[in-house]
Amino acid sequence: VIAHLLKPRGWKPPVRRQFFLDCNEIADLCDSAERIFSSEPTVIKLRAPIKIFGDLHGQFGDLMRLFDEYGAPSTAGDIA
Secondary structure: OHHHHOOOOOOOOOOOOOOOOOHHHHHHHHHHHHHHHHHOOOOOOOOOOOOOOOOOOOOHHHHHHHHHHHOOOOOOOOOO
């Protein structure tokens, strides 16, 4: 699911405006995120340079445009 979500190039909204994940996949994704967030400290130490995207209000298309313009996170150094 994560690999599919982080492919910004060529991303277009679904034709019928229907999200590509079903409710069980979304629930699993939310459960996984909750486990990760609850195990992490409230404040984290980060190293520069860094890009922070926020205040998107759930606008997935906006996130894809930002990733397309500035680069998507990669396990080659962006995500530990």
